[in-house]
Structure formats: structure tokens, C-alpha cells
Amino acid sequence: MPRVGVVVTLDVIVTNIHDYFDQFTEVVNGQVQHTAWDQRLSIPSPVGNGSITRTRIRPGMEIVYADVTFQEDMKLRIQEACGIFELSYCVSGEIYCAWDGKESYTSKETSGVLCLEDVQVYEEKKAGIHHQLLEIRLEPSELFHYAGDVLEKHQIETWLQRHKGSIDRVPDSSAIQRCVSDLIHCTYTGTMKRLYMESKAMEYIALFGEIDGLEVTNPQLNLQRNDMDRLHDAKQLIVSHYEHPLSIRQLARLVGLNEFKLKKGFRERYGMTIFELVRRERMEKALWHMEVEQMNVGEAAVSVGYSNASNFTTMFRKHYGCNPSEYVRRMKQQDMKRGFERQ
Template sequence: MTLNIVNSEVHSLFDQFTGLIQAQSRIQIWEQHITIPQEMGQGGIHRTRIRPGMEIVITDATYVQDMKLRIQEACPLFEISYCLNGDIYCEWEGKTSYTHHWTGNVLFFEDELVYEEKKADVRHHMLEIRLSPQELLHYAVDLSEEQKMQSWLQRYKGNIDNYPNTPEIHRCVLDMLNCTYNGALKRLYLESKSMELIALFGEVEGQQALTKKSFLSREDLVNLDYARELVIRHFEQPLSIQELARKVGINEFKLKKGFRKRFGMTVFELVRKQRMEMALYYMEVQRMNVGEAAVSVGYSNVSNFATAFRKIYGYNPSEHLKMLPQRDIKTD
């Protein structure tokens, strides 16, 4: 199935999507619950309109066939999204983007035709903050700030760019997903958390800009990027510094110093971060308990796993499970 949508203003995309798939829709003032028809899949979409030109969309749906959309972005749109789980392919103007679990994306479109494909039999669980650029500029306190924000927007014009996942970003997303407020308090809370997420993205972006000013050569940067790829690929059975240096063709000193400068963390810290992110995936999506998740990411001792988890997220994995919606899992 391929749906054709003309997105003429920020809120029109999901209005058209709801009509095209003939989904059930329940509207309560500024909230909308969209239920996917059974013949198309299961799950749904929850929209919160903060104000005209700004909305927060939480999708949790699984389709029985590939869901294909051809979207004409006919209005200025700034979006920050976070995918907890999914398999999404996008193509526009000769460019491509692939989104899977724990992927954060930022985009700014004005007049692009975008093809989007969500794979069948995959749970697509994601958060989107969608707003017009004017709503974003609303937060600038003076002309100087507005010009900086305009420049910031232009860097993302016509692109879908990934931004690094951090524990702070992940926690902010979970806070939004698990919001327990109702009414006006809920809308205020979600708006404040949306701005927090955008600020956290801006902080990560600023750190990335600083790491580009480096003593490292272009070849060194390529080698370090490859080293990061290998660390992520082998996080369950990590390569030693010596093995990693040999494989990417860089000396150990430059690897250790350059890695920290370019990525803001040591090789070991990235290994631990990847293990903890995968542990979150196992607990939140695969519904594993703490012990099962620990073993799955390479920890034979649950206590060591809990200590590492606490260093990253500030609380124990068992506490994290209690914050999630009730499910048929053991929390140890």
C-alpha cells in the first residue's frame, strides 16, 4: 500500500493519514488517539497539539504489510524524532535515510517530496516533535538569538540527520512516554520536555562541533570513525586497544587520545554505553528481566551489570523496569 499525502501545514499529515487508512479516531480537545484498522495491523498513534504549529506524536504500531508513504512536504517543518524501535527507510532528492532502534533524527523540510517505507511485522515505536520554524523561533528572546536559530535551522535544511543517543536524551524521551499528568498539566509538561529534548540535541550538536577542531588529520578522523564502528559492532566481545589500533591503522596513543577528543568518551565508555543501550532494548522491547538482559549484553554477574547501568542512567535496572508500563516480565 502506498499513500499519497500533501503536507500543507504541520498538523495535516496525520489528519490525512487517518482518513486514507480509515482509522478510528478519538479526539478530546487537543488530544487525538488513532487506532490502526485490524486488517492493516495493530497499535495506534497518539497526537498532542501543544498549539497551532506545534504537535507531539507518539506512534506504537505494527503493520501487516509494508507501510509506504509518498509525502509532499509543502510547508516549512522542523522535526526532532526519536525511534525506540522500528525499521524505516526514507528517500528524497537523491538522498536516503535509514532509521532503526535508538535512532534520533532531526530534519528541516520546506518543499521536498519524501518517500517513506515502514517494514511489516516490525514494531514501530517512536516520538516526534513537529513544529513550524516560527514556533521554534518563538523561544528566541532577541534578534541576535533569532538570527542564531535561523542559522541553526539552515544547517539542516533539506536533510534528515542522525544525532547521537545519550542517556539524558533517552531518559527525556521515556519521561514523555510515561507522562502521568492529565489536562492542561499534561500539555505543559510535554511542551517543557519537548524543549528539553531540543536543548539536549543542541548540546550534543555543540559538542560535535567542538570535536571537529582537532589536531587530527582527515585520515585520522576516517580511521577513528572506523574504530567507533568496530567498537559498536563488537561491543559484546570487545576488541583490545592493541587489536583495535592494528585493525584501523593508527597508533595506540592517537587512538586513545583521538577517540576521546572526537567522540567525547573513551573506547571503554562507548562499549559500556552500547551494552547499556542494548540492555534497555532487551528490557523495553524484548521484555527481558534484569538477569536475562545482563547475560545478553555480556555480563555474567548481575551486580556488575547493575553497577554499570547505574553509572550511565543514575538508577538501578530494576527501578527502570518499574517505570515502564505494566507487562508480564519478572523484575528480579
């Protein structure tokens, strides 16, 4: 066992995705508090301060949140002896990785995807920097449980192959940031926490898949490359006109598609109807107005194109599972709780 406090490179061997937390706990000689589904490692004072929490969702899937500042540079050689698919979000910190002659540098407020197998990764986190990192780890085979048929399975295989052997940056979005915040600040306990964390983790994967192009199209529709480009143009127009949505006829004319191909092609390519995308954009923007600009419910409804506040409330409840006033109240309670915790 290396002496704590001396700058050395520690070795971690990962034979399944759950090994990393246990191996890291051993090499830093840390103490772990256990609950039914969670393990919380308190970082020993010679190593640094803070904690790492691991939530085991099920065999083959876990969520890890690190909130740590190291006393010395933390250098690890991680032997990935199994297949791993990992989505991560760096809230704060600086992480350097090197593997197979490749390099990756992660800084604050960046999202990444890792898909590795049978490779050694060198990882370094600098001392004196507050590292906050959320990681969703899965065995790649876990994703195939969500494939409905052979075509969808092939689509997932192609998706994984695109990132195999890499650590790639993922485009950020307000939806991803909010999902990460929900995971980090989850207030549920026990079974409810596990259910909530799993649902949010899958939401994160779905958001990444949407950005990264995991869409299944129906070959019977015979979409050509220029059709795909026009559907992309339609999506951009929908997003930019969410307050005063264009009609299907207007949208079809602007992008040069007939109405049938526009509606059916859009749903198959993006997994939602045009109306559902409009509603999502409106709800996300309304939530931003209430959270950031402190608008009340009526003001937020008007700002995103609703003349009737009751219609807005109905749509908000369908999208988020609660009324907007209740959501704002929960948000304020969480802010107060975090304020008390910081004190």
C-alpha cells in the same frame, strides 16, 4: 481511496504540520478517539495493529507517538508543502526515506532531525516489525520565539540552515533517552499532561541544540578558534572528573586559559557554569546508578562524589524537582504499572 491490505503507495499532502496525522487517518480509514488535546488513532486490523497518538501543544507544535505493527509494507508519498522542523526518536523499527536524490535509513534507538519544505518524501516501513516512534514537530518559526535578541535569532537561523533539506542522524545520549522515555510514559492527564509534554519536548530540543552546537557567544569576549577548542577540552575534563572536580585554577592551567576567560567563555558557549555542568553530570550518573544498578540513595551519593547524603538530596531536588527517594518510588510505580499493562 486505495483498498486496505493491498501493497500500494499512499499519498499524503501536508500543508501545515498538523495535516500529517489527519491525512494518514483518512488514507488508512481509521477511527480516532478525541480528548481536549489528544487524538488517538487505532490502526484498523487489515492495516495492522497498534495506535498513533497526537498531542497538539499549540498551533504550530505537536508531539506524535506511534506504536504500530503493519500487516503490509506501509509506503507513503508525503508532499511537504510547508516548512517543518522535526526531532524524532526511533525506539524500535526500521524506516526508509528518500527525497531529492537523498536517502535516510533509521533503525532502533536512533535519534534524527528533519528540516524540509516544498519537497516530496517517500517513506517506507516494513510489515511485521514493531515500530515505536516519537516525533516532535514544529513550524520553524516557533523556534524564534525563544530568541532574546537579533544575535540569538541569527544563531537559530544558521542552525536551521545547517539542516535544511536534510534528514540527519543525531548523536544519542542518556539524557535524550530519558527524555524520550518521560514523554512516552507520561501519566498526567488534561492540562497537566499538555504542560508536562511541552516542557519535555523543549528539553529534548535543548539537549539536541547542546549536542548540535546551538550556542550563542558574546562577541565582546573575543573568543578565538583556539579558545573554543580549549573550552571544549575543559568541558571534556569536567565530565571525566565530575566525581572529584578540578578547581578553576587547575582547569585553567590544564587547558591554557586564564580563569576569567575560562569561566565567562564556558558559560557563554555552553549556557551553564562549570559548577552547573558538574552537578548535571553527577545527578545523571546518580540517577543511572539508582535506576540500573539498584543503588540506594546513600550509595548513589557516594558513587558520584558526595560524602554528605543530605547535600546530595538537596542538589538532586534542585535538579529534578523532587527528592531522590521520591523519584525512585515513582519509577518503581511506573515499572509496576507497565508490568500490569503488559499482562
